[in-house]
Amino acid sequence: MRDDYTSELGHGLKWAYLLGIVGALLAPVFYVIYISFNEHGFAARIYEFTFEWYRVVLGDIMLVASLEWSIYLALGAVATAIPMGLMAAKLYKRTRHKVGFVTLMLSPLFVPADILASSLLVFFRHVNGVFELLGEALGWEWLTHWFELGFLTALIGQIVYTLPYAFVIILITMSRYHPQQTEAARGCGATGWQAFWQVEFPQIKAGVFSACAFVVILSFNEATRTALLKGGFDTFANVLVSQMLNVGMSGESYAMGGIMSIVAMTVIGGFIIYTLFRSERLERVARAKAEPLMSD
Amino acid sequence: MVLFFAIPMTATVVWSVFERTQFWMEPGFTFLAYENFFTSARVENYLNSMIHSAWAVVISFALGFPIAVFVRRRVPRVAQHRVILLFILPFMISELVRVFAMRPVLGRYGLVNTFLMDIGLISEPITVILFSPLGVIIGDVLSFLPFMVFAGFLAMEAVQLYVFEVCDDLGAGGVRTFRDVIVPLAAPGIFAGSVFIFVNSLGVALVPIILGGPGAVNAGLIVNQAIVALDFPLAMAISTIMIATLMALLYIGHRLFDLTKILEPIN
Numbered sequence: 154m155r156d157d158y159t160s161e162l163g164h165g166l167k168w169a170y171l172l173g174i175v176g177a178l179l180a181p182v183f184y185v186i187y188i189s190f191n192e193h194g195f196a197a198r199i200y201e202f203t204f205e206w207y208r209v210v211l212g213d214i215m216l217v218a219s220l221e222w223s224i225y226l227a228l229g230a231v232a233t234a235i236p237m238g239l240m241a242a243k244l245y246k247r248t249r250h251k252v253g254f255v256t257l258m259l260s261p262l263f264v265p266a267d268i269l270a271s272s273l274l275v276f277f278r279h280v281n282g283v284f285e286l287l288g289e290a291l292g293w294e295w296l297t298h299w300f301e302l303g304f305l306t307a308l309i310g311q312i313v314y315t316l317p318y319a320f321v322i323i324l325i326t327m328s329r330y331h332p333q334q335t336e337a338a339r340g341c342g343a344t345g346w347q348a349f350w351q352v353e354f355p356q357i358k359a360g361v362f363s364a365c366a367f368v369v370i371l372s373f374n375e376a377t378r379t380a381l382l383k384g385g386f387d388t389f390a391n392v393l394v395s396q397m398l399n400v401g402m403s404g405e406s407y408a409m410g411g412i413m414s415i416v417a418m419t420v421i422g423g424f425i426i427y428t429l430f431r432s433e434r435l436e437r438v439a440r441a442k443a444e445p446l447m448s449d
Numbered sequence: 450m451v452l453f454f455a456i457p458m459t460a461t462v463v464w465s466v467f468e469r470t471q472f473w474m475e476p477g478f479t480f481l482a483y484e485n486f487f488t489s490a491r492v493e494n495y496l497n498s499m500i501h502s503a504w505a506v507v508i509s510f511a512l513g514f515p516i517a518v519f520v521r522r523r524v525p526r527v528a529q530h531r532v533i534l535l536f537i538l539p540f541m542i543s544e545l546v547r548v549f550a551m552r553p554v555l556g557r558y559g560l561v562n563t564f565l566m567d568i569g570l571i572s573e574p575i576t577v578i579l580f581s582p583l584g585v586i587i588g589d590v591l592s593f594l595p596f597m598v599f600a601g602f603l604a605m606e607a608v609q610l611y612v613f614e615v616c617d618d619l620g621a622g623g624v625r626t627f628r629d630v631i632v633p634l635a636a637p638g639i640f641a642g643s644v645f646i647f648v649n650s651l652g653v654a655l656v657p658i659i660l661g662g663p664g665a666v667n668a669g670l671i672v673n674q675a676i677v678a679l680d681f682p683l684a685m686a687i688s689t690i691m692i693a694t695l696m697a698l699l700y701i702g703h704r705l706f707d708l709t710k711i712l713e714p715i716n
Contacts, residue, residue: 181551262645265652271673313453370541429534
């Protein structure tokens with residue numbers, strides 16, 4: 154959008170500023186990746202390209218195990234947070250108490266990781282105590298370990314963290330869907346599930362898949378909540394934190410940071426490119442549909 | 450959300466008045482944890498970290514909000530969301546990596562100092578930008594700035610483009626339009642973005658741990674230290690104070706700006 158009052162130079166400078174800010178946000182990450190490929194590590198006078206640090210990381214059994222745990226948690230978070238986000242978005246459309254509902258769903262975004270994690274930690278210890286008492290009273294031993302710190306508690310922490318993002322992304326996509334289509338489908342004899350799966354889902358699936366990508370990355374990157382709630386295993390991000398704090402910055406740490414950044418950039422970059430192509434295609438279709446009308 | 454978010458958050462208030470035992474806590478009613486907090490250096494650290502967080506908000510607003518205005522006002526409508534998508538990428542790279550990446554950038558022999566010395570602007574490395582309160586503020590801004598762009602843009606979507614045209618037609622300057630028209634109209638989004646940045650700067654322990662050096666503390670770090678010391682009532686008391694701060698800010702913001710307006714584009 155251009156107007157008579159805007160100078161070409163001013164417009165160009167504003168674009169340069171915008172791209173400069175994006176560059177400033179990304180530059181440190183690219184610098185970490187750059188260092189991770191240097192055989193001599195950070196602050197060395199000479200730069201020799203190598204994959205050695207990545208080989209060390211991926212050859213370390215403990216690190217690969219932590220990477221596996223991160224993947225399991227990310228898959229668990231997607232499998233749980235996405236259907237819940239979808240149901241929450243549908244419920245939001247129907248409920249009359251929108252403000253209360255959306256406040257509950259979005260509040261975790263405003264609670265810092267350490268605060269939420271410490272509250273959940275104490276909560277799980279209390280709940281676990283109750284379950285132990287119940288298990289002993291009823292003689293059901295399997296009940297006693299449900300909420301001991303471990304995979305389940307770490308997963309719950311991640312679901313609470315990722316669900317608001319999934320909810321918002323799906324809700325934004327859903328806001329473009331006209332519910333009259335569902336009514337029409339039901340009027341034509343479709344069941345509730347058929348109306349959702351065959352009419353609504355194809356139109357919101359882009360949002361659902363975007364939410365999947367976001368949840369995977371958020372979960373993979375998460376360190377603080379998992380550190381307090383995970384119990385006996387380590388995720389990749391947790392190992393990186395403990396290395397940085399206990400051992401210091403090594404070539405290995407830079408390679409771990411590089412892996413986390415490259416995974417995030419591939420998944421989210423892929424999503425952005427897909428979104429751009431998709432909107433381009435939809436615009437072409439819309440223009441093609443409008444053309445006969447315009448020629449009339 | 451009710452079971453694993455609302456209940457634990459509400460119960461935090463109850464646990465904060467429990468009595469501390471050697472390794473855990475037991476039901477009781479005591480304000481010892483609060484007394485412990487308010488009569489120690491922790492309260493000073495908390496207030497200092499509030500000041501640092503406020504700086505992070507101001508800087509993020511100054512850097513990020515004009516971008517939201519520019520995108521809404523000058524970028525063609527079909528391309529606006531694509532431009533905003535550019536900020537998703539840095540936001541989705543692990544905060545841990547982004548904060549950790551600041552060390553080789555801001556350090557004594559880091560990218561910034563090396564560059565400034567190479568071009569002859571400084572002769573000695575600048576040390577105040579890392580392991581200092583300034584380092585924490587820089588880390589907070591770089592971590593949370595994209596959120597100011599998102600929240601600002603969401604709020605700006607509710608501002609019709611003819612508003613800008615009216616301002617232009619009346620000959621209002623850029624500063625006056627920004628101060629008297631854009632900021633009041635986008636206030637809900639600005640406030641939501643500011644609260645997010647303020648609360649997270651105050652509560653995310655990772656930034657002072659990695660960039661702040663030995664003396665740097667924020668509320669999240671105090672909570673962490675209390676948990677490591679097995680002082681759970683103290684950790685819960687500080688969490689309660691944080692949650693009360695957040696609730697008070699959101700309540701004030703809602704009364705002043707009606708925060709539900711941010712959701713209008715979604716509805």
